[in-house]
Amino acid sequence: xxxxxxxxxxxxxxxxxxxxxxxxxxxxxxxxxxxxxxxxxxxxxxxxxxxxxxxxxxxxxxxxxxxxxxxxxxxxxxxxxxxxxxxxxxxxxxxxxxxxxxxxxxxxxxxxxx
Amino acid sequence: xxxxxxxxxxxxxxxxxxxxxxxxxxxxxxxxxxxxxxxxxxxxxxxxxxxxxxxxxxxxxxxxxxxxxxxxxxxxxxxxxxxxxxxxxxxxxxxxxxxxxxxxxxx
Numbered sequence: 661x662x663x664x665x666x667x668x669x670x671x672x673x674x675x676x677x678x679x680x681x682x683x684x685x686x687x688x689x690x691x692x693x694x695x696x697x698x699x700x701x702x703x704x705x706x707x708x709x710x711x712x713x714x715x716x717x718x719x720x721x722x723x724x725x726x727x728x729x730x731x732x733x734x735x736x737x738x739x740x741x742x743x744x745x746x747x748x749x750x751x752x753x754x755x756x757x758x759x760x761x762x763x764x765x766x767x768x769x770x771x772x773x774x
Numbered sequence: 775x776x777x778x779x780x781x782x783x784x785x786x787x788x789x790x791x792x793x794x795x796x797x798x799x800x801x802x803x804x805x806x807x808x809x810x811x812x813x814x815x816x817x818x819x820x821x822x823x824x825x826x827x828x829x830x831x832x833x834x835x836x837x838x839x840x841x842x843x844x845x846x847x848x849x850x851x852x853x854x855x856x857x858x859x860x861x862x863x864x865x866x867x868x869x870x871x872x873x874x875x876x877x878x879x880x881x
Contacts, residue, residue, distance in 0.1 A: 688872075
């Protein structure tokens with residue numbers, strides 16, 4: 661199971677890519693403090709104003725097309741960019757490894773108990 | 775959100791044997807370690823150990839009746855998992871709104 665969001669931005673893919681991979685730009689929208697080495701195997705540290713901190717490892721980088729981050733605490737995020745007439749379509753897909761199991765059980769286990 | 779409890783649920787469900795036990799308990803409504811072991815190629819002790827792990831994660835609850843403990847499913851942790859998913863979705867909605875604002879063409 662996963663969470664998927666799709667958004668079209670009125671900006672060229674190159675600019676969306678920069679917003680996804682350059683720490684100082686990520687600080688404008690993603691987290692308050694960002695360290696990111698956008699290369700395969702590179703690490704990312706994201707800090708929010710409420711004290712939350714998440715760490716990630718960069719798994720895949722295809723410039724201006726695809727970025728995959730593995731959260732160190734579980735799951736992954738895949739960013740996919742596509743040029744469209746209106747600008748850039750961005751798909752964000754966050755997966756937690758055991759969601760499918762939980763949902764399968766949800767379907768199996770939920771009803772009989774109620 | 776309690777990420778720790780969601781992690782425990784997923785860790786507990788990461789084992790095929792424990793998933794099988796959850797399915798069995800779901801089918802029977804409730805079951806003891808002895809009843810569960812009777813239908814599986816494992817010992818009662820092994821089943822009891824797996825049930826303890828499921829109970830630690832909050833997925834099953836044991837009620838002691840006489841010499842045996844009967845286990846039932848507690849659906850709340852899966853509810854937590856669903857809530858976590860909603861939280862992840864909301865988080866992205868907010869961040870992507872912020873990204874849209876960030877990418878807005880400057881006049």
